[in-house]
Amino acid sequence: MPKHEKSQERYQIEEKPDEKELKAREVLSTFSNKFSFGRVTIKNVGALRVLNSTCLPVHYRNWFYDGIFDREEKYARIVSFNDILVGGVVFNKDDVSSYYIMSFSVLKQFRRCKIGTYLMNYVLNVAKDDPAIKRIHLNVHVINKSAIDFYMNAFGFVQKKRIEKYYKTLKPSSCYELEKEITH
Numbered sequence: 583m584p585k586h587e588k589s590q591e592r593y594q595i596e597e598k599p600d601e602k603e604l605k606a607r608e609v610l611s612t613f614s615n616k617f618s619f620g621r622v623t624i625k626n627v628g629a630l631r632v633l634n635s636t637c638l639p640v641h642y643r644n645w646f647y648d649g650i651f652d653r654e655e656k657y658a659r660i661v662s663f664n665d666i667l668v669g670g671v672v673f674n675k676d677d678v679s680s681y682y683i684m685s686f687s688v689l690k691q692f693r694r695c696k697i698g699t700y701l702m703n704y705v706l707n708v709a710k711d712d713p714a715i716k717r718i719h720l721n722v723h724v725i726n727k728s729a730i731d732f733y734m735n736a737f738g739f740v741q742k743k744r745i746e747k748y749y750k751t752l753k754p755s756s757c758y759e760l761e762k763e764i765t766h
């Protein structure tokens with residue numbers, strides 16, 4: 583198989599992205615046309631693991647990555663640039679009416695060029711397609727200012743509460759629970 587086809591097989595998700603997906607991708611096309619978008623597969627899950635361990639202060643174990651394949655594939659998304667995985671989100675339906683964002687990462691060198699915006703718009707689009715979903719929520723370390731700015735300023739998440747002793751291995755150990763309501 584020619585190299586470019588192999589790469590498409592690795593990263594491409596659906597043959598025909600719908601209108602909302604195309605719109606979500608538009609934000610990135612301003613920066614480059616070398617981005618591609620995909621689902622998490624057995625072939626790229628290792629790269630997602632490396633990305634998350636590079637970007638996040640907490641490390642996820644095997645069950646986290648295995649769990650991606652127990653759920654519908656729409657609950658995880660990656661962005662690659664020239665075959666390098668540069669962004670990824672993993673989320674899940676944690677009760678009948680809410681989604682929980684489990685991990686959200688963009689490679690440092692690629693930040694502030696709207697990869698996070700694409701990924702969040704992807705999650706919002708999935709949520710909007712599910713009439714039962716009323717909110718999206720997540721936990722963020724209290725000192726993670728850039729992520730808090732991203733969620734609250736760029737996407738209108740609000741702070742629901744501060745949870746003390748949330749992280750076993752981080753100091754401070756507190757997180758904020760942030761939430762965004764979904765209107766259909």
Ligand SMILES: CC(C)(COP(=O)(O)OP(=O)(O)OC[C@H]1O[C@@H](n2cnc3c(N)ncnc32)[C@H](O)[C@@H]1OP(=O)(O)O)[C@@H](O)C(=O)NCCC(=O)NCCS
Binds near residue numbers: 687696699700720732
């Ligand atoms: C948070 C994160 C995912 C944002 O990804 P990103 O691709 O850089 O975000 P975008 O380029 O889409 O930014 C969209 C907007 O969010 C806000 N924002 C993003 N990063 C910001 C920062 N460091 N400081 C202030 N505002 C920021 C800005 O309003 C930005 O718009 P602008 O660049 O036009 O000003 C990224 O910084 C990251 O991976 N951080 C490390 C991992 C992490 O903390 N994940 C969250 C765990 S809960």
